[in-house]
Amino acid sequence: MKKVPLLSGSNLMFSYPGSRQKKKALEDIDLDIFAGEKVGILGASGSGKTTLSLILAGFEKPSSGLLLFNGNRLQGRKAYRDYRLRIQYLFQNPMGAVNRYRKIFEIVSEPLIYRKFKKEAIESIASEMLKMVGMDPLRWNDYPDQLSLGQIQRVCLARAMSTGPEILICDEPFSALDVSNRGKMEEILLFLNVKHGVTLIIISHEPKTLLHLCYKVLVLHEGKKVDLFDITKENDQLSEYTMKLLNQI
Amino acid sequence: MIKVEGLCLSVNKKKSTFRLVRDVNYSLEQGETLAIVGESGSGKSLITYALLGMLNHLEGLEGTVEAFGQKNILKASSKEIRRLRRNKIGYIPQNPRESLTPTLRIGSQLAEVVAAKTGKSRRSCRLISRNLLQPLGFSEPEKVLQMYPHQLSGGMCQRVAVAMAIASSPAAVVADEPTSSLDLLTKYEIIKVIKSAQEEQRFTLVLVTHDLDLAFKYCNKIAVVYGGRLFEMGTANELYVRPRHPYTRGLVRCFTGAGMANSGLHYIPGEPVSIYTQFTGCRYFNRCQMRLEICEVKEPPCVRTDGRRVACWLYGRDEGK
């Protein structure tokens, strides 16, 4: 029996509304993601990798093409709304992803409030999540301005995980972080994947990070798919562009 | 050629004094390439700003920077500073697009800089600026000169900035994270452009970066900065093979650890300190795994051990007592 992909896109196209250029932001992207996988999307800026991630996260709808979740087509408001509740997104710039006027603990419990959880449940889940990402309980009542970028990124991760999502999409999760604690973030992400079975989609412009974390890597160049390869296997038919990228390491 | 001794910078804010840069010493010969490596908020940029005379208006600036025939840049008058900037030293900024004036055409900005640096008339500088752009990888320099910064990509803007920096064949070029806002491929292109200009003009290059890859690949000397202090300085090779300071060891392990597929992840526990915190002992104390008792109370001096400088009690114990 063939396994049904958790998330699958075929012939995805996207062009930004109102842009006069005829160039499409994305052209003909096919992608299958199975539950529990770690998928990387690699590309330079302007390659459409962020656009693709926004489409996968349901923020944008593809201009044409098919998006399947668990084998069901994503179409219409309701399907999208249900879908959005089962995924989470981690933005590149953690400072922009939190409201500066709310405390850490409030930020983490926010998605649960929207889902009308009970107060005790919210408190226990939020503190569990904050502990998981290694936040010192002394700092739970601090404001984001008082934390380092690395810490805020982990707060965002805690917020994302508080709802128990099936898919976690991370847009350049490490680029704002310092060298010395990138590793910590990577470790937490891998832990989530192994222990909670969260499917990870990681977007990056650095092949190093992706080769390190993911098994499957999609390479984008100017809105087109260049390669999709499994890094555990021998890959001798990679395109020139991919080789150029990988050789820079 | 460049000799920095006892560089300190402190700033008074809200009644307390923050020592942003502490006791930085280094020297460079003509044609060398120094990488100043550090994490965000470590004060690595400030160290190079001192070299450019950008901190001279601040009160809490101490030490001497002897370079380009100037006894002490930190005490130079603004006229002398301007002469240095025009003739001796080039600057490549961090955000290429934001470092060019948005309301002026590339050609007019470039010509103005060239005119200021060479002392020639604006008109003749138009030609010079075209010739400057040619070897930097522009296929149609004429067209670029007619454009505005927002019409160019980040990489192209950075090439223009490189052209401005090397216009007067400077003795040194300071590049402040020249690639941090660029893509992977563009990043290496820009570095190669800078390096080939260096080979041609033999200037000294000071490269501020947080990217160890660049530091190890393109530089022959590396200074590791943490919390406004120079923790370790030596040749790139030595630092890579035998890092001495615990922090350098951690960094090098982070660097070599990544890159191999699913190998053990390495990170240094704790958060990097900002220079805007106050210290008594060693700034790395909280995160250090090899700390001693003395580290908490007294800042380690910068000592020389086999050809490099290290600021750590593990090596400076004898002198400390």
Place this chain on the structure above:
Amino acid sequence: MLAYVLKRAGFNLGVMAVVVTLTFFLMRLLPGDPFMSQRVNPEIKANLYSKYHLDQPVSRQYAEYLSALSRFDLGESLKYPGRTVNQIIAESFPVSAAVGSLALVLSVVLGVAMGVLSAVWHSRWPGRLILALTTLGLSIPNFAVGAGLIYIFALKLKMFPVAMYERPLDLMLPVLTLSAWPAAVITRLIRTEMIEVLNKDYIIAARVRGLGSASVILRHALPNALPAAIHYTGPLAAALLTGSFIVEKIFALPGLGQYYITSIGNRDYNLVAGITIFYTFILLVSTFLADILTFLMNPQCRYRNES
């Protein structure tokens, strides 16, 4: 560019239509009528009404007013018989415009100069002094400035005439009065923007590249700090050119502003509507010009689609 101009022109036409309609109907809503102060007998009053078509249905009056307006005819004044609104505007506008344009030039020159200086020295005493002066300027309304100037210079020191203006220099007091407030506003706008721009990477880079202070401040920084001030200058120009009621009253200038207020009191429908329309027209034109100027000054707008 052309599309932008056309779009704006269309919008401005719409605004004009709304203003014409609003003033027309609001004036009819006013309590009282234009001839109530004259104790005339009903017959004469009826004659007057029919003379100015006020006895016709409002919709009819409106239609006639519009058709006259399309010929740039603003009608006849109800209060000053025999004089058309066009004539009144043609007489009084030059007075207001003369004082206003001098005040405009003065406030822009002063504002830009002080703004740049206070930004360049913003942490030293000259900068702080200018800032304090502008705060003061913003807090003292023009009727206070005008009355104070007259009291000191005209009444006590007798350096200027109180009402008669013969030499151009005599206009100094009203011009100063008019320009005090806008100069303070422009200074602040320029100062705020300029301080921001002076902290931008390209200014720091320009300095480190060895360019002189004059070039950095005037060539690289100032053009980037101007848009907010230009944006403000559009409506300002309209307000100054058409005259300020208060300043004209204090200095006894026979300008447009005076007519406006008295005509409201007199229920002189045609004159109120005419001046309102005239003023709105000038306002729209000057705002439009200011917008086009900002548009042209920003290369990111001009060359948006070419990169």
Place this chain on the structure above:
Amino acid sequence: MVYLRVFQNRLVLVCVALIVLYILISFGGTVFLPHHPNAQNLDQANLTPCPAHWLGTDYLGRDLFSRILSGVRISLIIAFFATLINVTVGFLVGSVSGLLGGIVDRFLTGLIDLFWCIPPFLIVVMLTVVLEPGIKNIFIALGVVFWVPTARIIRGEVFLLRNAQFIRIARMNGASYAQIIFLHVLPNCFPVLLTTAIFSVPDAVLAEAFLSIVGLGVTAPDASLGVLISDGLQSFRVYPWQWFFPILTLSMFVLCFNILGDLIHRSFRGRSKGILGND
């Protein structure tokens, strides 16, 4: 946290203290005054300042000091309600327009742009004439004009916020518009709203003074500061104090608010970027 920092500035404290003083004296002071603000005494018309009448009397022999105090009170009432209308309407229109986008936004921005292009004082003058001058109608007329720039600013802020990542995340997690407005938009717009409110008070006071001078002010026998100034201006060449003291009171009051607004605005904007700025 941010809000407390504002009060560490001594000048802010001075301004706040002065404003509180204004309010206290104008609302409470009249009770203890020796003269009723509207009591006429033609024998004592146009007196210069003297011990019985600290600031002199006007052309009807009314005590200027008492009249100024009650004038401040009326001006304050007008300014307060005009500001209230301004802030509420401005915030609601701005945030709804910016957040909802689409057709609602088009309609509301069209409305804002239209109001923006009509000269504000024309609207105020026309409205006061049509509604007939009076305290209530003056602040209504001012409110009708003042909300426009506020709505414009708020819409601009909210439009940026709308695409802010934390709001996208909240939307993704199923937050309602009301939740977004009160949990995210309001705290983020509060600094702007507060500065707008503070600056709107002196604007309203000045606008009211303008209306009074034009002859559309508060109806007699009540007198706002504007009416006093207007009366004073009639005879300022002969009795300068009748003009000077009301204007001094008004200017001080406006100055307090302007300085306060400036300081608060600056403390929200934060310090200028780095230590390099001025070299």
